[in-house]
Amino acid sequence: MDLTTPKSSSYIWVNFDGAGGAYKADVPLSWFDGYYPGSGPNHGFDVTIEKPAGTYSVCVNGTEKLLACKTLTVTAP
Numbered sequence: 001m002d003l004t005t006p007k008s009s010s011y012i013w014v015n016f017d018g019a020g021g022a023y024k025a026d027v028p029l030s031w032f033d034g035y036y037p038g039s040g041p042n043h044g045f046d047v048t049i050e051k052p053a054g055t056y057s058v059c060v061n062g063t064e065k066l067l068a069c070k071t072l073t074v075t076a077p
Helices: none
Strands: 010-016 019-025 042-044 054-061 066-074
Touching (some): 019 042
Antiparallel strands (some): 010 019, 010 054, 054 066
């Protein structure tokens, strides 16, 4: 792997109750390149998804693994 050329941003997949979509992970993280030298800082994400009131199972997947799952309750759209 060439560590002198920063990697391009990747994508995450966000599922709400099993249905979802891809979002670009291109938000700068000042600490990221320190942990993964040569990868560049633009691998964070900030996603807002509007949903009607209710309780949802939400999972976020990276390109190679599950990042997290949570149960979220939306009280207002």
